[in-house]
Amino acid sequence: MLKIYNTLTGKKEPFEPIAPKTVRMYVCGVTVYDYCHIGHARSALVFDVLRRYLEYSNYAVTFVKNFTDVDDKIIKRAHEQGVSCDAVTAKYIQAYHEDMGKLGIQAATEEPKATEHIADIIHLTEQLVKKGLAYVVDGDVYFEVSKYPEYGRLSKRRLEDLQAGARVDVDERKRHAMDFALWKSSKPGEPTWESPWGPGRPGWHIECSAMSIRHLGETFDIHGGGMDLIFPHHENEIAQSCGSTGKEFARYWVHNGFVQINKEKMSKSLGNFFTIREIFEKSEWPEDVTGEILRYFLLSTHYHGPLDFSDQALKEAKSALNGFYDLFQRLDEPEERATADQKLREVIERCRVTFQSTMDDDLNTPEAVAALQGMKANVNKLLGQGLSMPARKRVREEFRSLGENFGLFQLGKWQFGPFVVPIGQAKETDDAMPISVKTSGLADTEIEDLLRERNESRRRKDFQRADEIRKSLASQGIIIEDKPDGTTRWKR
RNA sequence: GGCGCCGUACCCAAGUGGUAAGGGAGCAGUCUGCAAAACUGCGAUGCAGCGGUUCGAACCCGCUCGGCGCCUCCA
Numbered sequence: 001m002l003k004i005y006n007t008l009t010g011k012k013e014p015f016e017p018i019a020p021k022t023v024r025m026y027v028c029g030v031t032v033y034d035y036c037h038i039g040h041a042r043s044a045l046v047f048d049v050l051r052r053y054l055e056y057s058n059y060a061v062t063f064v065k066n067f068t069d070v071d072d073k074i075i076k077r078a079h080e081q082g083v084s085c086d087a088v089t090a091k092y093i094q095a096y097h098e099d100m101g102k103l104g105i106q107a108a109t110e111e112p113k114a115t116e117h118i119a120d121i122i123h124l125t126e127q128l129v130k131k132g133l134a135y136v137v138d139g140d141v142y143f144e145v146s147k148y149p150e151y152g153r154l155s156k157r158r159l160e161d162l163q164a165g166a167r168v169d170v171d172e173r174k175r176h177a178m179d180f181a182l183w184k185s186s187k188p189g190e191p192t193w194e195s196p197w198g199p200g201r202p203g204w205h206i207e208c209s210a211m212s213i214r215h216l217g218e219t220f221d222i223h224g225g226g227m228d229l230i231f232p233h234h235e236n237e238i239a240q241s242c243g244s245t246g247k248e249f250a251r252y253w254v255h256n257g258f259v260q261i262n263k264e265k266m267s268k269s270l271g272n273f274f275t276i277r278e279i280f281e282k283s284e285w286p287e288d289v290t291g292e293i294l295r296y297f298l299l300s301t302h303y304h305g306p307l308d309f310s311d312q313a314l315k316e317a318k319s320a321l322n323g324f325y326d327l328f329q330r331l332d333e334p335e336e337r338a339t340a341d342q343k344l345r346e347v348i349e350r351c352r353v354t355f356q357s358t359m360d361d362d363l364n365t366p367e368a369v370a371a372l373q374g375m376k377a378n379v380n381k382l383l384g385q386g387l388s389m390p391a392r393k394r395v396r397e398e399f400r401s402l403g404e405n406f407g408l409f410q411l412g413k414w415q416f417g418p419f420v421v422p423i424g425q426a427k428e429t430d431d432a433m434p435i436s437v438k439t440s441g442l443a444d445t446e447i448e449d450l451l452r453e454r455n456e457s458r459r460r461k462d463f464q465r466a467d468e469i470r471k472s473l474a475s476q477g478i479i480i481e482d483k484p485d486g487t488t489r490w491k492r
Numbered sequence: 493g494g495c496g497c498c499g500u501a502c503c504c505a506a507g508u509g510g511u512a513a514g515g516g517a518g519c520a521g522u523c524u525g526c527a528a529a530a531c532u533g534c535g536a537u538g539c540a541g542c543g544g545u546u547c548g549a550a551c552c553c554g555c556u557c558g559g560c561g562c563c564u565c566c567a
Binding site for chain 1: 493494495496497498503504505506507513514515516517524525526527528529530531559560561562563564565566567
């Protein structure tokens with residue numbers, strides 16, 4: 001049974017969906033005015049994994065993730081670039097799909113846009129005005145927080161405390177410093193829609209209420225996003241939604257921790273952020289950073305805590321992941337014996353149980369990864385004792401099946417090249433489907449030609465030439481391994 | 493000023509009352525033309541510090557030190 005930390009109660013709670021075996025979840029996506037950075041990647045990944053694990057646990061999941069495509073920052077960006085807001089949002093929505101695609105983030109069931117829900121937003125706002133929870137000033141509509149007694153429930157803040165800390169110039173027309181805009185009258189040149197209060201555009205919290213209610217109903221199971229959304233964004237969503245419907249909104253509020261650089265939050269204002277595409281493109285290594293490496297890295301820390309991003313951490317993730325693919329490669333090699341097949345069954349079963357119980361415990365991905373590492377070590381040992389081909393296939397499948405929760409271990413060969421058999425035999429076809437491909441460096445066929453030459457040299461005991469070739473390949477990031485049977489395998 | 497988080501080995505990181513998972517790096521060994529991989533062994537008597545509660549504490553309580561976040565747009 002899954003337990004999940006609920007920001008609303010401040011406790012880890014058993015997850016009980018409203019309707020049996022179904023989950024409806026909403027996650028705040030991004031405002032599309034720029035490329036996504038690793039912080040966005042982490043958030044997207046955390047909820048991607050939550051969704052995958054719920055599905056693995058036999059829930060039918062409806063997953064809604066929105067795009068905020070009307071906003072001050074978008075308008076500003078459009079003006080700077082001399083293009084329309086639509087052009088800006090279209091560009092970055094496409095970039096989002098590209099970047100997240102490389103990361104192996106699955107598309108949500110629905111990916112609604114704020115601009116497609118203006119009618120819902122206006123309707124919701126009208127309800128709030130009608131109920132006396134919102135007021136109109138000069139074509140703007142504000143939510144009146146002091147009329148909503150539960151305000152501050154999610155972020156555990158009291159209105160008085162908030163007031164004391166308000167650092168921003170308060171709009172004099174507002175009745176309370178914390179009142180926030182549901183609808184803003186639009187200035188010339190801004191996107192605008194007709195409304196009962198005159199031409200304008202939505203405030204930035206109301207869209208999520210409107211879209212989640214439209215796609216998931218007034219009450220649904222899980223609402224997620226980054227920690228920084230707890231206040232004021234999610235607090236305001238609750239106020240609007242509950243205020244309007246009079247019903248409970250989301251039951252479980254799940255928030256992921258930040259990605260940091262040198263212990264500091266990665267953010268635009270600090271200028272210390274890395275975009276996803278930068279990381280894929282500007283790797284220092286001869287080969288690419290793959291989506292899988294990035295996923296492994298991001299999952300090596302519990303989702304709730306902070307995570308420091310560094311090149312070294314990425315390298316460690318790569319090495320750790322390498323070990324798995326080394327094993328998968330061994331598992332493909334032929335074997336007659338079946339000595340350890342029975343033991344393997346126990347190893348698989350133990351790993352599966354541990355994996356599930358750690359994931360059930362508030363998505364403890366680091367410990368679940370440790371369970372996979374444990375299975376890796378055990379299987380390597382059993383390989384020495386002798387595992388039959390069906391047994392090998394079975395354990396590879398288990399890695400694939402558990403790994404699917406993380407989007408790991410799905411590749412046929414990942415970064416590994418095919419075996420190079422001693423002279424004269426054809427190479428296997430390469431059916432690898434890397435998540436991310438950078439085609440710099442040597443082509444597979446060139447590498448194999450060199451390896452063929454090297455193996456010939458080895459045969460002639462010309463080890464000097466053989467080592468030359470190894471060295472030259474190594475300088476380009478190609479690592480080769482000689483196997484006892486005289487064949488050689490390589491990897492980038 | 494208010495609310496909150498974090499401090500575990502060289503690095504990363506689980507563990508929230510029962511005697512320190514896992515990964516990376518390192519060292520030694522087996523194997524090997526060499527190398528790599530794999531396997532075996534080594535590695536915190538201690539979990540920021542000091543008190544307290546307890547038969548028992550990294551885990552609970554208090555204080556101190558250090559780092560960070562939110563209260564303004566932010567994943």
